[in-house]
Amino acid sequence: xxxxxxxxxxxxxxxxxxxxxxxxxxxxxxxxxxxxxxxxxxxxxxxxxxxxxxxxxxxxxxxxxxxxxxxxxxxxxxxxxxxxxxxxxxxxxxxxxxxxxxxxxxxxxxxxxxxxxxxxxxxxxxxxxxxxxxxxxxxxxxxxxxxxxxxxxxxxxxxxxxxxxxxxxxxxxxxxxxxxxxxxxxxxxxxxxxxxxxxxxxxxxxxxxxxxxxxxxxxxxxxxxxxxxxxxxxxxxxxxxxxxxxxxxxxxxxxxxxxxxxxxxxxxxxxxxxxxxxxxxxxxxxxxxxxxxxxxxxxxxxxxxxxxxxxxxxxxxxxxxxxxxxxxxxxxxxxxxxxxxxxxxxxxxxxxxxxxxxxxxxxxxxxxxxxxxxxxxxxxxxxxxxxxxxxxxxxxxxxxxxxxxxxxxxxxxxxxxxxxxxxxxxxxxxxxxxxxxxxxxxxxxxxxxxxxxxxxxxxxxxxxxxxxxxxxxxxxxxxxxxxxxxxxxxxxxxxxxxxxxxxxxxxxxxxxxxxxxxxxxxxxxxxxxxxxxxxxxxxxxxxxxxxxxxxxxxxxxxxxxxxxx
RNA sequence: GCGCCCGUAGCUCAGCUGGAUAGAGCAACGGUUUCCUAAACCGUAGGUCAGACGUUCAAAUCGUCUCGGGCGCACCA
Numbered sequence: 244x245x246x247x248x249x250x251x252x253x254x255x256x257x258x259x260x261x262x263x264x265x266x267x268x269x270x271x272x273x274x275x276x277x278x279x280x281x282x283x284x285x286x287x288x289x290x291x292x293x294x295x296x297x298x299x300x301x302x303x304x305x306x307x308x309x310x311x312x313x314x315x316x317x318x319x320x321x322x323x324x325x326x327x328x329x330x331x332x333x334x335x336x337x338x339x340x341x342x343x344x345x346x347x348x349x350x351x352x353x354x355x356x357x358x359x360x361x362x363x364x365x366x367x368x369x370x371x372x373x374x375x376x377x378x379x380x381x382x383x384x385x386x387x388x389x390x391x392x393x394x395x396x397x398x399x400x401x402x403x404x405x406x407x408x409x410x411x412x413x414x415x416x417x418x419x420x421x422x423x424x425x426x427x428x429x430x431x432x433x434x435x436x437x438x439x440x441x442x443x444x445x446x447x448x449x450x451x452x453x454x455x456x457x458x459x460x461x462x463x464x465x466x467x468x469x470x471x472x473x474x475x476x477x478x479x480x481x482x483x484x485x486x487x488x489x490x491x492x493x494x495x496x497x498x499x500x501x502x503x504x505x506x507x508x509x510x511x512x513x514x515x516x517x518x519x520x521x522x523x524x525x526x527x528x529x530x531x532x533x534x535x536x537x538x539x540x541x542x543x544x545x546x547x548x549x550x551x552x553x554x555x556x557x558x559x560x561x562x563x564x565x566x567x568x569x570x571x572x573x574x575x576x577x578x579x580x581x582x583x584x585x586x587x588x589x590x591x592x593x594x595x596x597x598x599x600x601x602x603x604x605x606x607x608x609x610x611x612x613x614x615x616x617x618x619x620x621x622x623x624x625x626x627x628x629x630x631x632x633x634x635x636x637x638x639x640x641x642x643x644x645x646x647x648x649x650x651x652x653x654x655x656x657x658x659x660x661x662x663x664x665x666x667x668x669x670x671x672x673x674x675x676x677x678x679x680x681x682x683x684x685x686x687x688x689x690x691x692x693x694x695x696x697x698x699x700x701x702x703x704x705x706x707x708x709x710x711x712x713x714x715x716x717x718x719x720x721x722x723x724x725x726x727x728x729x730x731x732x733x734x735x736x737x738x739x740x741x742x743x744x745x746x747x748x749x750x751x752x753x754x755x756x757x758x759x760x761x762x763x764x765x766x767x768x769x770x771x772x773x774x775x776x777x778x779x780x781x782x783x784x785x786x787x788x789x790x791x792x793x794x795x796x797x798x799x800x801x802x803x804x805x806x807x808x
Numbered sequence: 809g810c811g812c813c814c815g816u817a818g819c820u821c822a823g824c825u826g827g828a829u830a831g832a833g834c835a836a837c838g839g840u841u842u843c844c845u846a847a848a849c850c851g852u853a854g855g856u857c858a859g860a861c862g863u864u865c866a867a868a869u870c871g872u873c874u875c876g877g878g879c880g881c882a883c884c885a
Contacts, residue, residue, distance in 0.1 A: 284828085295865095407884060702844070
């Protein structure tokens with residue numbers, strides 16, 4: 244907590260000849276709380292003073308006098324360790340939480356600033372599968388993290404609704420789609436057509452040319468092509484929305500690639516005018532050789548545009564529309580080169596906001612035996628996973644808490660929460676191997692564990708039945724388990740800031756695991772509700788504050804917070 | 809071939825802007841419930857932090873190289 248560090252720094256700066264910032268930077272937290280709450284390592288001084296750090300620590304600690312929020316100062320080996328006053332600690336943390344409630348953790352850091360977040364962005368005409376989870380969940384969490392810090396967030400679903408693949412789909416539809424069942428087409432049907440196209444195209448390469456021809460028509464505004472395309476899109480969006488609703492994910496806008504079709508011409512012209520383009524192998528490119536990258540393709544030899552062209556147009560449009568302070572693309576790391584290429588083009592175009600665009604990449608999700616592929620039908624559908632998760636939770640509820648009210652709602656909240664947490668809890672840049680048993684494990688460091696802890700706390704508060712007050716004797720909150728928990732709670736804000744800085748929701752997951760571990764250890768060691776009225780009042784405040792922090796954290800992750808389970 | 813990412817306990821991971829004995833969970837074994845939800849808690853066992861060299865008072869953490877795995881490298885997105 245900044246408050247204590249500030250005090251320690253002001254004590255230290257009187258005695259040692261180091262800049263204030265440097266002292267602050269050096270302060271760390273000891274590995275064991277029994278060693279102190281904060282520590283100042285004396286290695287740096289040792290170098291300057293040419294004395295052993297242990298001696299410096301001893302001497303320094305002798306000249307320092309603990310005042311006000313600092314209770315004790317003690318040298319341990321090469322460290323000067325500081326013990327803070329525990330009453331001040333709990334009072335500060337618990338009162339703040341109690342006052343700020345759902346707003347605890349909110350900072351005004353991002354006030355007046357807008358962040359655009361491009362996430363999920365699936366391709367039309369294919370099912371949402373488990374490998375689509377990562378972008379959707381990480382993006383949603385980052386959106387919530389920045390909102391928590393006071394930013395205005397614009398979540399955009401940059402649908403993959405344009406490109407040669409729609410030419411393929413149109414060809415497949417016209418050849419093998421049954422016109423009569425036109426209206427009841429599903430994503431499954433579209434997906435089958437897509438798969439069939441690729442099978443047939445292997446035998447008959449002419450199909451690819453036909454597909455390109457149809458995409459060209461589409462890009463030129465051909466009525467028939469456009470009508471079919473719109474139909475495919477409608478079918479897909481309807482299904483996507485169902486899944487997003489299940490996951491509780493909301494977008495401010497569904498603006499697919501197609502939206503930029505009308506702007507792309509002007510974008511290409513601008514790039515040309517800057518003298519950045521050249522024709523190579525009949526395609527229009529931006530040569531990135533000087534930057535050790537392959538060229539960025541703007542137009543294919545048949546004159547149609549590509550992914551990168553539309554991304555550049557989209558970036559220009561978004562800057563104009565939202566005047567973002569930052570734009571975050573939550574897209575898999577396999578597209579890193581693509582982002583480096585088109586960011587470079589933006590930079591070459593002279594846009595000074597290029598460095599405000601970041602590619603937040605994440606590792607690939609695959610099966611034990613290889614990559615997931617829609618084309619080969621080697622996928623687990625997202626809907627199936629969610630349904631299975633809910634189903635398994637339903638069985639566990641039947642077993643553990645059969646008298647629970649709202650079983651259906653709780654099963655859904657916990658099942659989906661488990662899937663979300665499982666995906667978010669590891670650092671995003673690691674590849675993940677999809678394993679049913681792992682995602683659907685509900686014990687230990689999992690979503691249900693966090694939710695269970697939250698539900699327990701709600702239960703205590705229900706039993707208590709009286710209003711929670713901060714008018715308590717803070718000196719009663721003195722046991723080790725209580726102190727550790729309180730210290731955890733006070734770290735919430737700094738965790739949010741760090742997770743924003745690194746675009747890393749997993750930090751919040753790990754933090755919540757920590758808080759819940761501390762809480763459960765406290766819970767097992769001490770009773771909250773007892774005959775001792777003052778003690779009960781004090782512990783209830785701690786319980787309520789913990790409940791609040793867990794709740795705020797889960798909401799950021801996009802996980803529901805049932806108060807019974 | 810070139811570039812990027814990853815390699816910590818049997819498994820999944822945390823720790824990585826260098827610091828005090830490398831931490832969790834799962835799995836295994838043992839224990840805790842007359843009392844606030846045992847989806848919990850406690851204990852035992854399990855590690856040459858892939859390997860080598862280097863920088864440093866100090867390296868899982870920084871650098872170089874090697875090995876292993878993943879991804880990407882012009883008309884897909």
